[in-house]
Amino acid sequence: MNKAELIEAVATKTDSTKAQTAAMLDALMATVQEALTKMDAVQLVGFGTFAVTERAGREGRNPATGKTITIPAKKVVKFKVGKSMADAVANSKAKVAKAR
Structure with a gap:
């Protein structure tokens, strides 16, 4: 949707x-x-909670070259689903949609 x-x-x-x-x-x-x-944080009871967390910096690899790179720390938005929403989705009979 x-x-x-x-x-x-x-x-x-x-x-x-x-x-x-x-x-x-x-x-x-x-x-x-x-x-x-x-x-x-933004909490919508029954739906879920949006919150900002800090993602730590880490070492990664460039998939094209295999070279080690440093991925910097950054702030990211996380969503934690609420119980009512999780239960509704878990009990759904609808087919799982494939990502576009």
Whole structure:
């Protein structure tokens, strides 16, 4: 499901216009991004938690040359799924979609 499909599905479920739903989704994403840039976690009970963690620097290899390279430390966003969401997915009868 892409953003346009998500907007259409939410608009249908909430009996809102696509424009209103798109504005709300954009505001939600901007608000989550602002919180994460301030290193605040965003917890949506039953859905999951977005949080920023520090990934340590490490040694890696260039797959083309085999040369050792240093991969620097960086901040990354992690998502931990909530129990209700995990249970719903685990009990789903739908086929697993292949990554595009």
